[in-house]
Amino acid sequence: MPLSAYHVRTSIAVSDIQKAIGFYEGKLGLQVLESGPSAHIADGSRVYGSGGGPALNVYQSDTAGKTAATLATWYVDDIDRVVDELVSSGVEFVRYDQFEHDAKGITARAGGGRIAWFQDPDGNTFALEADV
Helix, strand or coil: CCHHHCCCCEEEEECCHHHHHHHHHHHCCCEEEEEEEECCEEEEEEEEEECCEEEEEEEECCCCCCCCCEEEEEECCCHHHHHHHHHHCCCCEECCCCCCECCCCCEECCCCCEEEEEECCCCCEEEEEECC
């Protein structure tokens, strides 16, 4: 059975759901679509919407922050504006030594366009990408 016919949602493990709520809702401005239990934690998960549908399942887990890989990417039209808005909300952008970043932390993306990375309180990495 092919999976391309089904919606997919990224799952993000966090160590403290209350701290995560402050970041995902307060700093990123994501809207909660639903909340519920996560394993043995009664109110330990949230599903956030983005782009018109469910996008992120954030749940409390002991496995939080165990990967350095980028877990999700938002594709934006104006990366400078979105970076500025997130910085004004308290989001800090990550700079990697192997890339040249501009003053905002944005770098050239492989194949063209631009990219910037940020992390949640557990060190889960996310990206913003734009074609220009």
